[in-house]
Amino acid sequence: MGKRNRIYLLIYAQIVFDIPLLLRNNYHLMVLNVAALNIIVVIGLNLLMGYAGQISLGHAAFFGLGAYLSAVLTTTYGFPVWPALILAFVVTGAVAYAIGIPTLKLEGHYLVMATLGFNVIVYIVMIQLDAVTGGPSGFAGIPHLRMGGFVFNSERKIYYLFWAISILVLLLSLNLITSRVGRAMAALSHNEIAAKCAGVDTEKYKLNIFVISAILASLAGSLYAHYITFISPGTFSFFYSLQVVTMVLVGGMGSLWGSIFGTVLLTLLPELLHAVKDYNVLIQGVILTGVLVFFPEGLFPGILEAWRKRRVAAQQETAPTAKAP
Amino acid sequence: MSQEDALSLNGPILETRGLTLRFGGLEALNGLSISVESHRIVSMIGPNGAGKTTLLNAITGVNLPDDGDILFRGQSILGLKPFQITALGVNRTFQQTQLFSNMTVLGNVMVGMHPRTRSGFLGGTFHLPGERREEKQIRKRAEALLERFGLLPRAEWRASHISIAEQKRLEIARAMAGEPAILLLDEPAAGLNIRETEVMGDLILRLKGDGQTVILVEHNMHLVMGISDWVIVLHHGSKIGEGRPEDVQKDNRVVEAYLGT
Amino acid sequence: MSFTLQLFQFFVSGLTTGSTYALIAIGFSIIHNATGIVNFAQGEFVMLGGMFMVTFHSVLKVPLVGAFFLAVFCVAIIGVLLERGPIRHARSKEILVLVMITVGASIIIKGLSMIFWGKNPMTLPPFSGETPLLFMGAAVMPQSIWIFGITIFVVTALHYFFQRTVTGKAMRAVAASRRSAALTGIPVDRMIFLSFTLSGALGAVAGIILTPITTTSYDVGAMLALKGFSAAILGGYGSMPGAVVGGLLLGVLESLGAGLISSEYKDALAFLILLVVLFLRPSGILGRGRLRRV
Numbered sequence: 036m037g038k039r040n041r042i043y044l045l046i047y048a049q050i051v052f053d054i055p056l057l058l059r060n061n062y063h064l065m066v067l068n069v070a071a072l073n074i075i076v077v078i079g080l081n082l083l084m085g086y087a088g089q090i091s092l093g094h095a096a097f098f099g100l101g102a103y104l105s106a107v108l109t110t111t112y113g114f115p116v117w118p119a120l121i122l123a124f125v126v127t128g129a130v131a132y133a134i135g136i137p138t139l140k141l142e143g144h145y146l147v148m149a150t151l152g153f154n155v156i157v158y159i160v161m162i163q164l165d166a167v168t169g170g171p172s173g174f175a176g177i178p179h180l181r182m183g184g185f186v187f188n189s190e191r192k193i194y195y196l197f198w199a200i201s202i203l204v205l206l207l208s209l210n211l212i213t214s215r216v217g218r219a220m221a222a223l224s225h226n227e228i229a230a231k232c233a234g235v236d237t238e239k240y241k242l243n244i245f246v247i248s249a250i251l252a253s254l255a256g257s258l259y260a261h262y263i264t265f266i267s268p269g270t271f272s273f274f275y276s277l278q279v280v281t282m283v284l285v286g287g288m289g290s291l292w293g294s295i296f297g298t299v300l301l302t303l304l305p306e307l308l309h310a311v312k313d314y315n316v317l318i319q320g321v322i323l324t325g326v327l328v329f330f331p332e333g334l335f336p337g338i339l340e341a342w343r344k345r346r347v348a349a350q351q352e353t354a355p356t357a358k359a360p
Numbered sequence: 361m362s363q364e365d366a367l368s369l370n371g372p373i374l375e376t377r378g379l380t381l382r383f384g385g386l387e388a389l390n391g392l393s394i395s396v397e398s399h400r401i402v403s404m405i406g407p408n409g410a411g412k413t414t415l416l417n418a419i420t421g422v423n424l425p426d427d428g429d430i431l432f433r434g435q436s437i438l439g440l441k442p443f444q445i446t447a448l449g450v451n452r453t454f455q456q457t458q459l460f461s462n463m464t465v466l467g468n469v470m471v472g473m474h475p476r477t478r479s480g481f482l483g484g485t486f487h488l489p490g491e492r493r494e495e496k497q498i499r500k501r502a503e504a505l506l507e508r509f510g511l512l513p514r515a516e517w518r519a520s521h522i523s524i525a526e527q528k529r530l531e532i533a534r535a536m537a538g539e540p541a542i543l544l545l546d547e548p549a550a551g552l553n554i555r556e557t558e559v560m561g562d563l564i565l566r567l568k569g570d571g572q573t574v575i576l577v578e579h580n581m582h583l584v585m586g587i588s589d590w591v592i593v594l595h596h597g598s599k600i601g602e603g604r605p606e607d608v609q610k611d612n613r614v615v616e617a618y619l620g621t
Numbered sequence: 622m623s624f625t626l627q628l629f630q631f632f633v634s635g636l637t638t639g640s641t642y643a644l645i646a647i648g649f650s651i652i653h654n655a656t657g658i659v660n661f662a663q664g665e666f667v668m669l670g671g672m673f674m675v676t677f678h679s680v681l682k683v684p685l686v687g688a689f690f691l692a693v694f695c696v697a698i699i700g701v702l703l704e705r706g707p708i709r710h711a712r713s714k715e716i717l718v719l720v721m722i723t724v725g726a727s728i729i730i731k732g733l734s735m736i737f738w739g740k741n742p743m744t745l746p747p748f749s750g751e752t753p754l755l756f757m758g759a760a761v762m763p764q765s766i767w768i769f770g771i772t773i774f775v776v777t778a779l780h781y782f783f784q785r786t787v788t789g790k791a792m793r794a795v796a797a798s799r800r801s802a803a804l805t806g807i808p809v810d811r812m813i814f815l816s817f818t819l820s821g822a823l824g825a826v827a828g829i830i831l832t833p834i835t836t837t838s839y840d841v842g843a844m845l846a847l848k849g850f851s852a853a854i855l856g857g858y859g860s861m862p863g864a865v866v867g868g869l870l871l872g873v874l875e876s877l878g879a880g881l882i883s884s885e886y887k888d889a890l891a892f893l894i895l896l897v898v899l900f901l902r903p904s905g906i907l908g909r910g911r912l913r914r915v
Contacts, residue, residue, distance in 0.1 A: 036487075090717060090721065092724070134896075137899075137900035138899075138900075141899055141903070143716060143717040143720070144658070144659045144716060144717060144720045145854075145899055145903065147659075147717075147720060147721075148659065148847070148850055148854075148895065148899070149895070149896055149899050149900075151847060152847060152851070152892035152893075152895045152896050152899075153892075153896065155844075155847065155888070155889070155892050156889050156892045156893060156896075159886060159888055159889040160886075160889070163885045163886055163889075207485045207486070208485075210484060210485050210486065210487050211481065211484045211485045214479065214483070214484030214485075214487075214491060214495070215470075215474065215477055215479050215480075215483075215484060215491075215494070215495070215498065216479070216480060216481055216484040217484060218463075218467060218470055218471050218474075219471060219474055221460065221462075221463060221467075221471075222460045222463070222471045225460045225461065225462055225463070226458050226459075226460055226461075228422065228442075228458065229454070229458035229459070229460065230460075230471070231422075231441070231442040231443050231446075232420055232422070232442050232443075232446060232451070232452055232458075233446065233451075233471055233472050233474060233475075233534060233535075233538065234443050234446035234447055234451075234472075234474045234475030234538055235443055235471070235474055236441075236443045237443070238441075243481060247481075273843070277724065277728065280721075284721075313735065313736055314732065314736065315732075316728060316731055316732035316735055317728075317729060317732025317733055317735070317736065318732070319728055319732070320725055320726070320727075320728030320729035320730075320731065320732050321725075321729055321732075323721075323724070323725035323728060324707050324722055324725030324726055324728075324729060325725075327707075327711065327713075327718055327721050327722045327725055328707050328710055328711045328712065328722060329712060330712075331711070331712050331713035331715075331718050
């Protein structure tokens with residue numbers, strides 16, 4: 036993954052695992068736990084948006100499929116938790132494969148609408164298939180995650196599990212984007228025709244990344260279900276799809292570290308603005324629109340770029356007779 | 361006879377037969393039949409709109425012809441996808457360089473090696489030993505290629521930050537990274553000054569010397585006549601003449617086509 | 622009630638909602654033709670039409686006709702603000718970014734509406750009373766007649782506008798080729814401005830005539846946008862007759878589906894149709910086939 040990424044990863048992991056030693060408040064830990072799950076979804080989505088160059092407004096559906104499949108398998112049919120989780124993401128992956136084939140052939144904005152349509156269909160099914168899903172009032176009694184006798188039933192325990200998984204996903208994704216496949220995908224997102232003519236099977240890669248991003252969303256959804264132990268369709272509406280897309284855009288498409296920044300920022304923000312909950316939707320819209328209008332490359336890359344320019348300008352000021360770089 | 365002649369006896373390395381392609385109401389290629397022998401530099405010339413780039417697009421699978429056939433080493437490649445045709449051994453450059461502008465110079469060439477390498481999602485994600493080995497090889501070979509094209513000092517530069525002449529060479533280097541049997545160059549001298557064009561001409565001759573078959577689309581007559589083994593003249597999507605450079609220059613129909621437009 | 626009568630009932634109610642889908646679809650087409658983008662905020666224009674109408678007519682007691690024009694005017698202004706604001710100032714002109722900006726804008730509008738009007742659904746009294754009229758044995762709401770009438774009027778007016786007036790023809794020129802239009806001296810910017818104004822007004826009209834039947838609230842925009850988009854795609858994206866055919870067809874299919882198969886999954890039908898059309902025949906019913914691309 037490159038020396039620099041390795042160093043960042045070590046520092047990042049260190050910080051992540053130190054936080055629970057400093058943070059005692061369960062509520063804060065809960066917010067961070069949700070952030071960890073969001074990071075898993077967002078990394079997958081960033082691979083799709085930043086590398087395969089496709090925007091999906093339907094990832095809440097994959098998140099929800101993971102949640103409901105795992106919940107129903109364990110609660111209604113008594114499956115053990117981890118196999119249920121794996122089966123859930125295998126099924127979700129298959130669904131993603133099936134709709135990916137026709138969807139990825141569509142042009143940009145048609146693809147957006149198709150994924151949105153898919154999200155709404157899944158959402159409606161979640162509500163209407165109430166015999167299985169519990170309908171609008173939700174599905175309760177989902178068992179906790181466990182390993183042997185050890186049950187993950189506290190915020191602190193969940194924190195270590197979720198963040199370990201999230202760091203692992205980050206690590207594997209960093210490996211992927213610095214590999215031959217990652218290069219092929221970067222090429223495909225920059226210039227699809229040139230990539231095709233250079234020998235990249237763009238259709239296969241787009242589909243694979245779509246499926247991977249769906250599997251990651253499903254994984255996060257299942258973990259969510261076994262964490263909160265109660266799920267309802269409202270969580271999986273296209274509003275969540277928009278939220279995760281915004282997180283990718285704020286962090287910068289193609290930048291995994293930026294995604295961490297964007298996700299943590301936008302997961303924390305609604306909590307900080309809890310007092311003005313009614314303004315949540317408005318603020319969400321303002322952030323999304325603002326980032327798209329002023330920082331289409333991403334807020335995180337925009338900040339980095341501004342900081343870099345400042346440094347260059349400062350250097351030039353202190354050495355006015357030096358040659359321009 | 362020489363080894364080269366023996367190889368050519370096996371038939372042309374590339375052929376089109378009655379190739380027709382229409383855009384809207386316009387016939388960009390009109391029953392075009394050409395044949396290219398291996399280990400030669402074959403140039404396509406003709407006024408703008410003659411169908412030269414369209415022909416390259418058809419050969420590389422970017423546009424599907426409406427009629428006719430394309431044969432590579434005797435096998436039809438009609439209907440194959442671009443990446444499949446590249447894997448078979450046909451690589452190209454573009455009229456306006458289509459580099460991966462945000463990637464490094466080295467990165468661009470490494471992408472070019474894609475069809476000759478194998479590690480996939482599993483190897484990449486888990487950094488398996490086979491993948492690690494292949495990555496080392498990819499890097500070494502890419503650096504060697506950059507050196508051959510005089511681009512090694514620029515290896516870590518962003519592709520969009522190098523000069524036009526260097527960008528043109530980089531695109532060729534990227535195409536060569538795919539180890540093609542045929543190299544299709546679309547106006548490699550466009551935007552270059554006289555000295556840079558000479559360097560480009562030498563480069564193409566060196567490639568031929570290493571055994572490469574080159575199909576060259578060019579407007580720069582000096583370059584074309586200077587390095588080509590064979591020249592094919594297109595006009596309105598059909599072939600109106602072909603032959604050795606010195607013969608084509610004297611052909612009346614060719615002169616008329618150029619003066620008439 | 623006999624089966625034929627039931628069918629007729631479904632048909633009529635389908636045409637009613639279908640008319641509004643048609644108006645929404647036309648709104649999509651106008652902006653798409655002028656700018657190439659899908660304006661996701663179209664659904665919010667519809668919602669706002671209803672909301673403004675409620676405020677002007679029910680709350681401020683402005684008479685019906687006056688409130689109608691006021692509401693349409695207000696939404697047209699919002700359309701202008703969208704175009705002059707985020708769209709005009711966007712640093713990147715890529716179509717996908719602009720489409721996502723309209724998504725963002727639709728969220729902003731939704732958020733503001735939630736603050737301003739609250740979360741409760743709002744309704745308007747039907748324009749001429751609630752007594753159903755009997756037509757061939759079936760009960761038809763007078764509001765439906767209004768909807769048909771107004772839709773026919775609007776579509777005819779738009780047809781005249783695009784075919785006979787200079788401005789309308791100029792807009793069609795921009796839709797066909799922006800560069801050529803600019804070269805012949807057509808003020809492209811102004812045409813784009815006009816397209817947003819027109820689409821805003823159209824959305825408002827759709828919202829106003831529909832509200833007495835379906836009520837409105839701050840979050841109906843997204844569904845309406847998607848359904849309108851489905852209708853536009855179904856009929857052939859970018860063409861006005863296509864939008865009308867698509868809208869009416871979608872409305873009828875939805876109504877028949879709800880009545881004959883299942884009313885719970887009614888909303889899903891529109892999106893299923895959307896996916897099917899996009900996957901199988903993206904050019905829609907009236908659209909031309911697309912160029913083969915490798």
